[in-house]
Amino acid sequence: MAEPRENLQMEKIVSLCKRRGFVFQSSEIYGGINGFWDYGPLGAELKRNVKELWWQAMTRQRDDVAGLEATILMSPKIWEASGHVATFSDPMIDCKTCKGRFRADQTGEISCPQKPSQCVQQCHGEKTEARAFNLMFQTYVGPTATAEDLAYLRPETAQAIFAQFKNVMETARQKVPFGIAQVGKAFRNEVTPRNFIFRSREFEQMELEFFIKPDEVIEAIHGAVATPEIPGPDSPALEPQPNWGWQAWHQYWVEERVRFYQGIGLDRSTLGFHRQTPQELAHYARACTDILFKFPFSKKDEQGNVIGDELEGVAARSDFDLSQHQRFSGKPMGVFDDELRAAWAKLPKEKSDDLWRRYYENRKNYLLKSGVEAEPASRQATDDANGLAKGQYIPHVIEPSAGVDRLILALLANAYSETTETDDKGKSETRVTMRFHPRVAPIKVGVLPLLKNKPDIVKKALEIRDALRPWMNVFYDEAGSIGRRYARQDEAGTPFCVTIDFDTLGENPERLDTVTLRYRDDGRQERLKISELRDWLLARIR
RNA sequence: GCGGGUGUAGUUCAAUGGUAGAACGGCAGUUUUCCAAACUGCUCACGAGGGUUCGAUUCCCUCCACCCGCUCCA
Numbered sequence: 001m002a003e004p005r006e007n008l009q010m011e012k013i014v015s016l017c018k019r020r021g022f023v024f025q026s027s028e029i030y031g032g033i034n035g036f037w038d039y040g041p042l043g044a045e046l047k048r049n050v051k052e053l054w055w056q057a058m059t060r061q062r063d064d065v066a067g068l069e070a071t072i073l074m075s076p077k078i079w080e081a082s083g084h085v086a087t088f089s090d091p092m093i094d095c096k097t098c099k100g101r102f103r104a105d106q107t108g109e110i111s112c113p114q115k116p117s118q119c120v121q122q123c124h125g126e127k128t129e130a131r132a133f134n135l136m137f138q139t140y141v142g143p144t145a146t147a148e149d150l151a152y153l154r155p156e157t158a159q160a161i162f163a164q165f166k167n168v169m170e171t172a173r174q175k176v177p178f179g180i181a182q183v184g185k186a187f188r189n190e191v192t193p194r195n196f197i198f199r200s201r202e203f204e205q206m207e208l209e210f211f212i213k214p215d216e217v218i219e220a221i222h223g224a225v226a227t228p229e230i231p232g233p234d235s236p237a238l239e240p241q242p243n244w245g246w247q248a249w250h251q252y253w254v255e256e257r258v259r260f261y262q263g264i265g266l267d268r269s270t271l272g273f274h275r276q277t278p279q280e281l282a283h284y285a286r287a288c289t290d291i292l293f294k295f296p297f298s299k300k301d302e303q304g305n306v307i308g309d310e311l312e313g314v315a316a317r318s319d320f321d322l323s324q325h326q327r328f329s330g331k332p333m334g335v336f337d338d339e340l341r342a343a344w345a346k347l348p349k350e351k352s353d354d355l356w357r358r359y360y361e362n363r364k365n366y367l368l369k370s371g372v373e374a375e376p377a378s379r380q381a382t383d384d385a386n387g388l389a390k391g392q393y394i395p396h397v398i399e400p401s402a403g404v405d406r407l408i409l410a411l412l413a414n415a416y417s418e419t420t421e422t423d424d425k426g427k428s429e430t431r432v433t434m435r436f437h438p439r440v441a442p443i444k445v446g447v448l449p450l451l452k453n454k455p456d457i458v459k460k461a462l463e464i465r466d467a468l469r470p471w472m473n474v475f476y477d478e479a480g481s482i483g484r485r486y487a488r489q490d491e492a493g494t495p496f497c498v499t500i501d502f503d504t505l506g507e508n509p510e511r512l513d514t515v516t517l518r519y520r521d522d523g524r525q526e527r528l529k530i531s532e533l534r535d536w537l538l539a540r541i542r
Numbered sequence: 543g544c545g546g547g548u549g550u551a552g553u554u555c556a557a558u559g560g561u562a563g564a565a566c567g568g569c570a571g572u573u574u575u576c577c578a579a580a581c582u583g584c585u586c587a588c589g590a591g592g593g594u595u596c597g598a599u600u601c602c603c604u605c606c607a608c609c610c611g612c613u614c615c616a
Contacts (some may be wrong), residue, residue: 007609019553019567025607031589032607087616135616155616159577191543191614199615283616328602365580429566431578451575479569490577516576523577 009296013416014196020155020491025464035193035201042492043333045442047408051183054206056261058181060300063181066172070160073151081328082159139336153187161209162321176335176395179210196299197405211395213389215245216355221343233268246396250316253400254289257312265437266414270294272308282319283369288313310435312402323366341391411440434493435521438541444472444487445496447536452478460498471534472541496522
């Protein structure tokens with residue numbers, strides 16, 4: 001059984017996180033609280049770096065994405081529209097005899113684990129009353145704590161993006177296709193928080209909702225929907241094209257996201273992919289590709305290959321979300337497209353009839369599945385399809401949704417490496433090095449005076465620290481032997497250290513104003529001029 | 543929520559029905575000290591609450607947390 005070893009690996013990581021200040025248990029002095037974790041000094045830096053890199057890549061480096069920072073508490077109607085009020089509060093029944101737990105509305109369909117010939121409803125197990133399992137945290141807005149004041153802590157950040165879709169589009173002066181990005185906390189009262197920070201009750205998400213034209217619109221404007229080749233891992237990323245349909249956009253975002261992970265040190269070989277099957281997909285979703293990371297606790301498939309657990313889901317969610325908010329709020333969520341209206345007028349009749357029909361079917365299908373009666377559904381779908389001919393449509397969306405804390409855990413697991421060395425006396429010791437990519441490393445450079453009792457060396461070291469500080473996170477350390485300080489920085493994952501010695505001060509005139517630069521991963525050292533230090537480091541940490 | 547396991551310094555471990563030791567770490571100091579050097583000194587723990595007992599870290603109960611399995615995972 002390989003399980004104890006994998007468990008050991010997680011235990012080592014958890015222990016290091018505590019010891020070095022990456023992650024602490026929340027409320028530890030009171031015995032902790034299940035499903036909540038705090039980030040210590042190094043963890044806070046690591047997390048900040050990750051979020052900033054995401055924000056940089058997803059918004060600032062692009063013309064077609066705008067940012068948003070919405071509130072955690074919102075109108076509860078948002079969660080009715082999104083479906084969370086309904087799906088997050090399933091009544092459950094426990095069986096005291098067989099220890100099973102079942103959805104109360106399915107006891108007539110699920111077979112009893114002990115007597116598969118009978119359904120749960122019929123078997124003789126002693127069952128509890130149905131109890132509501134609401135996975136959304138509740139609170140009250142206002143002092144009266146009545147049912148009208150009930151509110152929920154958001155279980156995902158995405159819905160605020162949909163709710164603010166029109167405002168953002170207008171103020172950012174964007175046109176479809178474009179996206180809205182948001183980073184923020186989300187809360188789920190998980191039944192079983194597990195695996196350290198992998199599944200917790202308070203967590204952070206980095207979500208993009210990228211709005212695209214429905215395929216019918218692309219066809220009307222461009223004649224056909226493009227199906228581009230997926231570029232190989234080493235070829236340059238695709239440039240988005242105006243004639244892309246949802247499949248091309250979906251593939252594009254999966255690829256973009258994988259490149260992001262590679263850019264912060266997660267090699268493709270550490271990742272896995274899972275394309276959700278039709279059974280797994282939500283009814284409104286067209287496709288969803290999960291990007292997985294092979295965690296120490298991840299399970300293996302029949303062939304013994306590690307499967308991985310979800311870092312991010314890239315979902316093609318059709319026009320479901322905006323449609324829901326349009327229906328529940330009564331506010332139009334569609335957009336108007338000049339190009340579409342002009343193109344539509346020039347379409348051959350059979351083409352426009354075909355597109356009209358397909359759009360109509362999609363809209364009717366959505367409405368029926370959302371519980372709208374047949375007749376009003378077809379009336380509404382007719383209106384929607386007529387709107388298409390006038391240049392109006394509800395955008396579809398591609399949603400790359402990533403968990404920050406899961407990514408942090410992936411980076412920790414990926415960086416963790418240990419080497420055991422045996423000295424002359426036969427005493428062996430294990431050293432840990434956190435091989436973070438310099439972009440995410442909490443500390444970029446350690447500044448170390450060789451000796452702390454030599455004022456000139458210390459003074460010079462402090463000057464260097466102060467010169468680098470505005471540009472990167474610097475850690476100054478003068479305590480203990482130089483080797484000990486290197487080792488401390490290795491455990492923190494600091495990619496570079498500079499050491500100031502007597503040569504720096506001119507004891508060896510050729511080396512005046514130079515420092516030792518030491519690499520974390522192999523201990524290699526070279527001599528670098530102080531005047532070149534800042535640019536040398538900046539080139540490697542960005 | 544159910545079943546199993548675990549809970550002793552910051553970390554990893556030890557011992558004990560008579561209130562706890564070590565290693566490593568951390569802090570301070572000495573040292574022209576470049577890979578956890580050496581030496582000196584110091585700091586830090588029985589998850590919480592009850593019960594049994596003259597006395598509980600040790601036995602019992604409850605709770606909390608962590609790990610594993612089941613369940614859940616929009």
